[in-house]
Amino acid sequence: MAVFGSATSRSFGGRGPSFGFRFFCYAVLSVVLMYYDRHGGFLDTARYGLQAAIYPLQLAVNSPSAAWNWLEESFTTREKLQAQVDQLRNDLRAQQLVTIRHAALESENATLRGLNAAMPDVIERRLIGEVISFEFSKARQRLLVNRGGRHGVYKGQPVVTGDGVLGQVFRIGPFSSEIILITDSEHGLPVTDVRSGVPAIALGTGDSTSLELPYVPQNHDVKVGDLLVTSGLGRVFPHGLPVARVTKVERDPTQLLAQIHAVPLAGIESDREVIFIWERPGHPAATATPEALAVEAPVTPAVTPP
Amino acid sequence: MNLARREPRWAVFFTVLLALIAQVVPLPEWLSVVRPSFVALVIIYWSIYAPHAGGIFAPWLAGLALDVFKGDVLAQNALAVALVAYIAMSLHQRLRNQTLVQQSLFVFAMLTLNEFVVWGIEGWSGHPVASPWRWLQPMVGAMLWPFIALLVGRTHARS
Numbered sequence: 001m002a003v004f005g006s007a008t009s010r011s012f013g014g015r016g017p018s019f020g021f022r023f024f025c026y027a028v029l030s031v032v033l034m035y036y037d038r039h040g041g042f043l044d045t046a047r048y049g050l051q052a053a054i055y056p057l058q059l060a061v062n063s064p065s066a067a068w069n070w071l072e073e074s075f076t077t078r079e080k081l082q083a084q085v086d087q088l089r090n091d092l093r094a095q096q097l098v099t100i101r102h103a104a105l106e107s108e109n110a111t112l113r114g115l116n117a118a119m120p121d122v123i124e125r126r127l128i129g130e131v132i133s134f135e136f137s138k139a140r141q142r143l144l145v146n147r148g149g150r151h152g153v154y155k156g157q158p159v160v161t162g163d164g165v166l167g168q169v170f171r172i173g174p175f176s177s178e179i180i181l182i183t184d185s186e187h188g189l190p191v192t193d194v195r196s197g198v199p200a201i202a203l204g205t206g207d208s209t210s211l212e213l214p215y216v217p218q219n220h221d222v223k224v225g226d227l228l229v230t231s232g233l234g235r236v237f238p239h240g241l242p243v244a245r246v247t248k249v250e251r252d253p254t255q256l257l258a259q260i261h262a263v264p265l266a267g268i269e270s271d272r273e274v275i276f277i278w279e280r281p282g283h284p285a286a287t288a289t290p291e292a293l294a295v296e297a298p299v300t301p302a303v304t305p306p
Numbered sequence: 307m308n309l310a311r312r313e314p315r316w317a318v319f320f321t322v323l324l325a326l327i328a329q330v331v332p333l334p335e336w337l338s339v340v341r342p343s344f345v346a347l348v349i350i351y352w353s354i355y356a357p358h359a360g361g362i363f364a365p366w367l368a369g370l371a372l373d374v375f376k377g378d379v380l381a382q383n384a385l386a387v388a389l390v391a392y393i394a395m396s397l398h399q400r401l402r403n404q405t406l407v408q409q410s411l412f413v414f415a416m417l418t419l420n421e422f423v424v425w426g427i428e429g430w431s432g433h434p435v436a437s438p439w440r441w442l443q444p445m446v447g448a449m450l451w452p453f454i455a456l457l458v459g460r461t462h463a464r465s
Binding site: 019020022023026027029030031033034037038043046047050051053054057058060061062065133134135136137138139140142170171178 | 323326327330331332335338339357361362363366370371374375377379380381382384385388389391392395396427431437
């Protein structure tokens, strides 16, 4: 093992310190970086900058598929486009039929709740982002989207599609952000069953077509076909966003908990556009505000009693 | 310092960049689980044939770029690749006298070490560990080594 010593490396060039010493320095630096990446928050700024540095490369890596999509779109025939427009027009009409009663229902609801006027929607602002790349593996279910800190995206922001909840912002760079999907095996999402109001936690399975609800007791009322919406308890998503539909309920009498599977409503692998949402602070359906969540800061009451 | 001018610095830069792209380009899952660490392969090449062109810094930086790209714990790949580069550099005189096929045994050992370091750090940092198929990656990498070495070898004049 004499070759590992510094003597051989020094005899080669004699320029600067030996490989062994330099490797030692980088190893120490690596361990320090790893430690602070894990335990300290201040490397986030470094990561933010690094994300920006790596962004052109990320674009380059995904340019072949982007170019292919572009080509495909540019060469679609008139008939195809016309069909698409007709389809969209039909969809719009269907949506209009649903929403035409919405205003009336909302004011009715407000009267029932004793409010003076209908509340505005819980979603205050939205931003559409395009998917640059994706990873759908067992260990990771992530998307890279071309919106970042420069566009006002923040860490932990809810991300949805037209059909349902997609995930939340996991890491941001100036021009891009990484989204952890609800199907990621490290992601859990508090939901409720719309029909029965049973609360549950939907865990990702690492498979983009299924969610698991492992903590529901046997006797709770959850049936196949039930719609699950966000419960607003997780401090990330506002209440009432559609998440998934229950596909399988297994009740093994020897077990304490039921085995429930659900399929996410958002077409996780097919969507190329995602929507970042900002909720209206103080709205009843909104999650708790950051000020109220801060442990150190005293909670200031929003309304001072007369 | 006229020695330094002959070092194929640009070749190192571009080949490592290409390796980085090959490493992260989206592939179907069954292919991507056995995709070897191209960055480590190219770094091993340069560590053997031009150990002073990039030093330890280039491998470390390439590994760091990979970490940022894949969203791993910062410096986990950086440490692994720097370690591999260091060992290859220490042994470069002996390795240069071997044929490419003989070298691939060493490459197999190095890729396994690389994978082992990454696996260890993933476990330590509490991230979910990728599938057990990952242990096939060094094998695939070792089989690809002669081709990659020939390919990268064309980018500079070997002495």
